[in-house]
Amino acid sequence: MTSSTPAPDAPSDGEGSPVGRRLVLGMLGLGAAGLVSAPYVQRGTESVLGAVSGKDPTGVTGLLPNGGGFRYYSVAPSVPHRGPRDYGLAVGGLVDRPAHHSLADLRAMPQQRMVRDVQCVTGWRVPHTPFEGVRLSHVLELAGVRPEATAVRFTCFDGIYSESLTLKQALRDDVLVALRMQDKNIGHEHGGPVRLYVAPMYFYKSAKWLSGITLTREVQPGYWEERGYSVDGWVGRSNGRDDAPTAA
Numbered sequence: 337m338t339s340s341t342p343a344p345d346a347p348s349d350g351e352g353s354p355v356g357r358r359l360v361l362g363m364l365g366l367g368a369a370g371l372v373s374a375p376y377v378q379r380g381t382e383s384v385l386g387a388v389s390g391k392d393p394t395g396v397t398g399l400l401p402n403g404g405g406f407r408y409y410s411v412a413p414s415v416p417h418r419g420p421r422d423y424g425l426a427v428g429g430l431v432d433r434p435a436h437h438s439l440a441d442l443r444a445m446p447q448q449r450m451v452r453d454v455q456c457v458t459g460w461r462v463p464h465t466p467f468e469g470v471r472l473s474h475v476l477e478l479a480g481v482r483p484e485a486t487a488v489r490f491t492c493f494d495g496i497y498s499e500s501l502t503l504k505q506a507l508r509d510d511v512l513v514a515l516r517m518q519d520k521n522i523g524h525e526h527g528g529p530v531r532l533y534v535a536p537m538y539f540y541k542s543a544k545w546l547s548g549i550t551l552t553r554e555v556q557p558g559y560w561e562e563r564g565y566s567v568d569g570w571v572g573r574s575n576g577r578d579d580a581p582t583a584a
């Protein structure tokens with residue numbers, strides 16, 4: 337945790353699980369090429385997924401037609417479709433004002449657009465991808481985060497996936513409750529109607545089919561984090577961050 341710490345803004349909230357921490361530090365030592373093929377990562381995730389075909393360990397189930405380089409990922413075999421009539425985002429846990437936002441509610445909130453590179457931890461990358469939605473910090477402000485909360489847990493209506501951020505990470509300007517991707521409403525395959533978008537981190541942080549935001553006392557590792565990935569999923573220089581580390 338000295339010279340190979342992932343990012344200048346990471347150490348102060350570096351409460352990733354011990355396993356995740358070790359894994360990322362190990363991958364940093366391998367450099368960018370090592371990250372793509374790190375056997376440690378592949379073994380860990382493949383043994384979990386078992387039946388996944390191909391080289392990709394994080395649950396790739398196919399290339400999206402017209403996806404512009406995106407791969408379709410879902411750890412759930414099937415995911416219900418939700419739209420304007422039945423979509424809801426519950427905000428709860430350590431907040432003063434628990435809320436349930438409909439799609440219309442979210443669309444009526446201030447929208448933020450940003451264009452960054454999407455980077456999966458397994459190596460594929462889609463440059464200059466516009467995302468648009470409500471800043472997570474805005475949603476959290478509406479809810480009134482209690483002082484004892486230090487982390488945010490995200491859950492999904494696929495019933496399986498989850499993600500986590502420290503509160504400090506969650507309050508960054510470049511973390512969105514995203515409604516649009518590639519200048520279109522987010523389609524079902526990409527986690528629509530609403531997904532999380534954590535621009536400065538690997539794409540596993542960007543939970544698809546977002547349905548719950550819960551403020552917690554401590555970080556609760558998400559789906560991939562329980563399987564060896566870091567809570568602190570900062571992307572390196574490849575995402576165009578000028579404050580990024582050189583190795584990852």
Ligand SMILES: Nc1nc2c(c(=O)[nH]1)N[C@H]1C(S)=C(S)[C@@H](COP(=O)(O)O)O[C@H]1N2
Nearest residue numbers: 407408409410411456497526539540543544
């Ligand atoms: N609910 C859910 N969100 C998820 C995943 C998943 O399996 N389920 N996979 C993650 C991973 S590893 C990646 S790379 C991206 C892929 O997003 P895409 O399917 O839109 O390309 O979603 C992330 N969010």
Ligand SMILES: [Mo]
Nearest residue numbers: 394456457540
């Ligand atoms: Mo991924």
